[in-house]
Amino acid sequence: MPWKKREMRAFSRKLIHFEFCNLQSAICIETFWALLLVLAGYAAAWGAVGCDLNDPDRDVTRLFPQSTGYKTNYVSIDRKGGEPLLVKIETRLGDKFHGIYETIDVPYTIYEIFDNKKKIGYIHGVNQKGQFGGIQVFVSLDLEGRIKAFYIQKMTSKYAGKLRDANFGRQFLGLTLKDFELYDVASGKASGRVDAIKNPAPEAEADFRAALRATKKNLVLMDEFVYLPQAVSSNPGGTQK
Amino acid sequence: MITKFQVAYKNLLRKRVRSLLTLIGIALSAWVLVSLLGFNQGYETSLNKDIDNMGFQLMIMAKGCPYEAATMMLKGGTGLKYMKESIMDDVAKEPEVEKTTPILMAAVFDPNKGESGGVAGYFGIEPKSFIEMKPFLKFRQGGWFTEENGYEAVMGYEAAELEQREVGDMILIPEKNVQFKVVGILSRTGTQDDGTIFVPLKTAQKVFGKPDEITTLGIKVKKGIDSTRFEDKMYQLPDVQVVSLAQVKQTIMQLISTAKVMVLSIALIAILIAMVGVINTILMSVHERFQEIGILKTIGAMPGDIFKLIWIETLMLCAIGGVLGIGLALILSKVTGVVIRYLLPYSPSGGLVLIDLKLILFTLAAVLCIGLLSGLYPAWKAGRIRPLEAIRSEIG
Numbered sequence: 001m002p003w004k005k006r007e008m009r010a011f012s013r014k015l016i017h018f019e020f021c022n023l024q025s026a027i028c029i030e031t032f033w034a035l036l037l038v039l040a041g042y043a044a045a046w047g048a049v050g051c052d053l054n055d056p057d058r059d060v061t062r063l064f065p066q067s068t069g070y071k072t073n074y075v076s077i078d079r080k081g082g083e084p085l086l087v088k089i090e091t092r093l094g095d096k097f098h099g100i101y102e103t104i105d106v107p108y109t110i111y112e113i114f115d116n117k118k119k120i121g122y123i124h125g126v127n128q129k130g131q132f133g134g135i136q137v138f139v140s141l142d143l144e145g146r147i148k149a150f151y152i153q154k155m156t157s158k159y160a161g162k163l164r165d166a167n168f169g170r171q172f173l174g175l176t177l178k179d180f181e182l183y184d185v186a187s188g189k190a191s192g193r194v195d196a197i198k199n200p201a202p203e204a205e206a207d208f209r210a211a212l213r214a215t216k217k218n219l220v221l222m223d224e225f226v227y228l229p230q231a232v233s234s235n236p237g238g239t240q241k
Numbered sequence: 242m243i244t245k246f247q248v249a250y251k252n253l254l255r256k257r258v259r260s261l262l263t264l265i266g267i268a269l270s271a272w273v274l275v276s277l278l279g280f281n282q283g284y285e286t287s288l289n290k291d292i293d294n295m296g297f298q299l300m301i302m303a304k305g306c307p308y309e310a311a312t313m314m315l316k317g318g319t320g321l322k323y324m325k326e327s328i329m330d331d332v333a334k335e336p337e338v339e340k341t342t343p344i345l346m347a348a349v350f351d352p353n354k355g356e357s358g359g360v361a362g363y364f365g366i367e368p369k370s371f372i373e374m375k376p377f378l379k380f381r382q383g384g385w386f387t388e389e390n391g392y393e394a395v396m397g398y399e400a401a402e403l404e405q406r407e408v409g410d411m412i413l414i415p416e417k418n419v420q421f422k423v424v425g426i427l428s429r430t431g432t433q434d435d436g437t438i439f440v441p442l443k444t445a446q447k448v449f450g451k452p453d454e455i456t457t458l459g460i461k462v463k464k465g466i467d468s469t470r471f472e473d474k475m476y477q478l479p480d481v482q483v484v485s486l487a488q489v490k491q492t493i494m495q496l497i498s499t500a501k502v503m504v505l506s507i508a509l510i511a512i513l514i515a516m517v518g519v520i521n522t523i524l525m526s527v528h529e530r531f532q533e534i535g536i537l538k539t540i541g542a543m544p545g546d547i548f549k550l551i552w553i554e555t556l557m558l559c560a561i562g563g564v565l566g567i568g569l570a571l572i573l574s575k576v577t578g579v580v581i582r583y584l585l586p587y588s589p590s591g592g593l594v595l596i597d598l599k600l601i602l603f604t605l606a607a608v609l610c611i612g613l614l615s616g617l618y619p620a621w622k623a624g625r626i627r628p629l630e631a632i633r634s635e636i637g
Contacts, residue, residue, distance in 0.1 A: 134406075
């Protein structure tokens with residue numbers, strides 16, 4: 001990976017702290033602009049945009065309370081199986097990848113979760129186009145692919161608060177890809193357990209459906225990358241914490 | 242007739258492995274040296290380019306440290322200082338000024354960004370004067386605003402990517418709950434513009450409740466003017482601060498100076514090791530050829546001839562090693578740039594290692610000088626060998 005966001009952030013923090021402590025007020029304006037340039041570099045670090053937890057050390061513990069460590073792996077469709085895999089994923093999702101950001105080369109970050117040395121699950125997030133901005137939907141999954149936690153890391157909407165509320169997330173607990181296979185992302189029609197998920201903000205139907213599409217996409221990707229027999233769950237190049 | 246160069250060349254070939262290892266040592270030192278000097282000029286060139294890409298050389302801001310504003314922005318508040326837009330007319334009257342552009346920066350806290358919220362930044366700009374300052378800005382999709390006070394937005398490359406926006410999509414300013422239509426997405430510039438959302442100045446003033454106010458006035462000065470004098474002149478305006486991008490550059494260069502000193506130290510150590518390697522190789526060679534040098538002297542070779550012969554060996558080693566090192570630096574310059582970019586907190590866009598002909602010649606000259614200095618003692622020692630003593634000895 002060209003940049004590690006957390007390391008970059010930690011370095012920027014140290015740099016900012018250094019600046020705060022050492023520079024005299026006379027050069028504070030230069031510092032402001034230097035800071036902007038640093039942040040510009042930081043922004044550039046987001047790159048061809050994947051979906052990472054903002055603060056993995058904090059977020060992993062919150063999303064997987066019994067975890068003691070995690071390993072970060074990076075996977076993309078083009079590296080894993082190329083065009084045939086993309087077609088397969090689109091077929092399973094029931095929708096095409098569209099727009100200039102939902103592409104074959106998007107790097108997906110999979111956090112493998114450990115309880116000491118024993119692997120106990122995964123956390124994975126995807127970006128989804130929402131009505132007013134990008135939505136980042138994370139799920140934590142057990143080793144059978146069952147949702148243990150649902151988390152919208154970022155959403156821009158008047159009703160984002162309702163959709164990010166824990167009560168909304170609780171409706172996803174225990175669901176699997178099998179449940180989402182009955183959800184048609186194109187029409188928004190569902191049956192079974194997914195149909196039981198209530199939209200807490202009917203005014204934000206588009207974002208509600210975007211969240212469901214993101215969850216289904218997330219589960220399909222995880223199935224292809226991790227759970228299917230041919231998938232390699234662990235990347236030897238991954239980094240462990 | 243066999244020349245001194247041919248003799249020196251054959252002598253080096255006698256102990257191929259030793260000569261090769263010495264060559265590798267010199268080549269590695271030359272590589273480090275040329276890469277370091279290339280980084281020195283490449284970083285500065287790219288930084289200058291980035292600063293030029295900002296479009297203006299001077300900025301005027303309201304008095305009150307914007308650094309505090311940056312802190313507040315990072316912490317989720319606002320606290321920016323504002324000045325009257327009319328200041329633009331006062332500044333534009335100055336004969337040194339070529340162009341000006343007003344900017345209204347605004348930061349809005351979005352509680353739905355991450356676990357504890359985040360800040361979204363917006364730049365209210367006047368498209369006409371802003372474009373004149375930054376003619377290099379290119380669009381990935383769409384174009385600039387169609388109305389001076391419309392609810393339209395142009396997004397920087399990274400901002401659009403993060404928000405998954407395309408032309409025709411809507412964005413929402415949190416807190417204000419005002420919608421803007423995305424009319425353009427900029428191509429990547431490698432500058433702060435990549436992470437910025439631009440909206441028309443008039444609209445920004447209305448939405449953020451700052452009628453006729455701005456945070457920044459960008460100034461492009463005419464060529465050849467005394468910028469320090471002009472800065473002093475601008476300080477005469479009431480309640481403003483002047484920011485020169487030359488100072489910004491200086492600050493960034495100060496920030497990376499520690500890294501530079503570290504790399505320079507490593508380069509110096511590498512050069513010292515290479516020097517010791519050269520001295521060792523040539524001394525060993527002289528030691529092994531003790532008798533041979535004695536015989537050369539008995540058949541008429543003068544101390545000066547022996548001195549030159551040994552010196553030429555050193556010269557050959559350093560010249561070949563230097564060329565190899567420079568070649569290595571040229572081939573690996575992009576990799577070196579990637580490594581440096583990874584290590585430094587801020588790197589400008591563009592190549593970080595710039596190796597030109599002047600630098601190549603300088604490095605080659607430096608390596609040759611270092612080599613010749615290293616060869617001085619072994620050559621002097623060889624020149625002083627006494628013929629009879631050498632012939633009688635059992636060494637060699």
